[in-house]
Amino acid sequence: MxxxxxxxxxxxxxxxxxxxxxxxxxxxxxxLTIYLAEGAMMLYFGRVLLGICTGLLSYVVPVFIAxxxxxxxxxxxxTSNQLFICSGCSAAYISGALLSWRSLTLVGLxxxxxxxxxxxxxxxxxxxxxxxxxxxxxRTSLQNLRGENADISDEATEIREYIETVHHLPxxxxxDLLQSKNMFAMIVGAGLMxxxxxxxxxxxxxxxxYIFSSAGFSGKLGTILIGVxxxxxxxxxALLMDRSGRRALLLVxxxxxxLGCFLTGLSFYFKAQGLHTQLVPALALYGILAYYMAYSIxxxxxxWVIMSEIFSIDMKAxxxxxxxxxxxxxxxxxxxxxxxxxxxxxxxxxxxxxAASLVTMLFVARLVPETKGTTLEEIQESLMGxxxxx
Numbered sequence: 001m002x003x004x005x006x007x008x009x010x011x012x013x014x015x016x017x018x019x020x021x022x023x024x025x026x027x028x029x030x031x032l033t034i035y036l037a038e039g040a041m042m043l044y045f046g047r048v049l050l051g052i053c054t055g056l057l058s059y060v061v062p063v064f065i066a067x068x069x070x071x072x073x074x075x076x077x078x079t080s081n082q083l084f085i086c087s088g089c090s091a092a093y094i095s096g097a098l099l100s101w102r103s104l105t106l107v108g109l110x111x112x113x114x115x116x117x118x119x120x121x122x123x124x125x126x127x128x129x130x131x132x133x134x135x136x137x138x139r140t141s142l143q144n145l146r147g148e149n150a151d152i153s154d155e156a157t158e159i160r161e162y163i164e165t166v167h168h169l170p171x172x173x174x175x176d177l178l179q180s181k182n183m184f185a186m187i188v189g190a191g192l193m194x195x196x197x198x199x200x201x202x203x204x205x206x207x208x209x210y211i212f213s214s215a216g217f218s219g220k221l222g223t224i225l226i227g228v229x230x231x232x233x234x235x236x237x238a239l240l241m242d243r244s245g246r247r248a249l250l251l252v253x254x255x256x257x258x259l260g261c262f263l264t265g266l267s268f269y270f271k272a273q274g275l276h277t278q279l280v281p282a283l284a285l286y287g288i289l290a291y292y293m294a295y296s297i298x299x300x301x302x303x304w305v306i307m308s309e310i311f312s313i314d315m316k317a318x319x320x321x322x323x324x325x326x327x328x329x330x331x332x333x334x335x336x337x338x339x340x341x342x343x344x345x346x347x348x349x350x351x352x353x354x355a356a357s358l359v360t361m362l363f364v365a366r367l368v369p370e371t372k373g374t375t376l377e378e379i380q381e382s383l384m385g386x387x388x389x390x
Contacts, residue, residue: 003055008317075241082301197330203338237297256294258357263287265350
């Protein structure tokens with residue numbers, strides 16, 4: 001949450017690349033602290049450092065990808081962030097079943113070091129460079145991203161004109177989020193993050209082995225199966241992102257998370273009532289797998305994609321940081337309360353998650369705009385005419 005709070009301001013001040021490199025350094029120190037820990041306090045400190053690293057990256061990475069990507073590939077490329085998160089989670093699930101926790105921390109060092117090194121070879125966001133008045137670097141970055149022989153004149157002009165318009169506005173303040181043009185984007189961005197968490201993803205993710213074991217299925221096998229299916233399903237969603245659009249995938253995804261949670265809730269209900277006990281493990285397995293498959297194609301990546309698209313560049317630091325903070329606050333609240341909810345009523349917990357998915361469908365159908373195939377500047381123009389009473 002600390003990383004989320006400072007992510008927007010750091011990304012605007014230091015640049016997108018430098019913020020990611022800073023996060024990588026913090027991550028390296030976090031993993032080393034955990035590896036060398038000899039007591040609880042060092043473990044806590046290492047976890048705090050890793051939390052700051054994750055909070056920074058969860059905002060700046062999708063924003064950076066959205067700002068460098070061409071409009072017809074932006075959704076898929078931004079979703080690649082979630083694809084590699086899933087790849088990392090899958091690797092952690094499988095490695096965690098085979099390695100001790102201390103050995104696993106050394107595995108965590110690898111992506112942080114690779115990120116720090118890899119950022120030496122990619123250009124800075126051209127939109128950030130334009131916003132900071134670095135004209136020559138802006139054109140060089142955009143040309144490198146589009147190709148040596150690509151004609152960037154139209155895109156460069158559109159970006160520059162939009163930046164000039166923004167510069168004539170007063171300096172962004174947090175109270176500006178209450179303006180109608182910003183409030184709508186804030187409701188969409190924060191709303192998607194809230195519903196992403198209310199669907200139970202982090203609770204289910206953190207307690208996957210416990211859920212399977214409670215339903216009578218092998219926790220280790222179930223965890224490995226989830227690790228195996230997440231990567232191809234997220235890749236499939238990335239390929240569909242710029243074809244089917246954000247709204248369609250969100251609706252399909254929330255329908256699937258509803259079904260997955262409902263089946264899992266049904267398995268715990270049957271277990272509690274002593275009904276169809278032979279079906280309990282299978283229902284839990286199919287429900288959790290269906291949930292992860294549905295989540296991975298839509299509700300996992302798309303809230304971050306839309307967060308990176310809908311805020312104007314002058315409000316992105318404030319609004320993006322707040323939306324990221326909302327996501328991590330929701331993650332904490334749901335994860336913390338999950339064990340209490342399971343002790344209260346296991347079936348009821350998953351029925352609540354499934355109900356949240358139904359409300360998500362209504363929210364998406366009513367409020368979430370389609371951003372497929374439009375530039376970031378065109379998205380801002382379209383949102384200027386959107387009111388909260390439309």
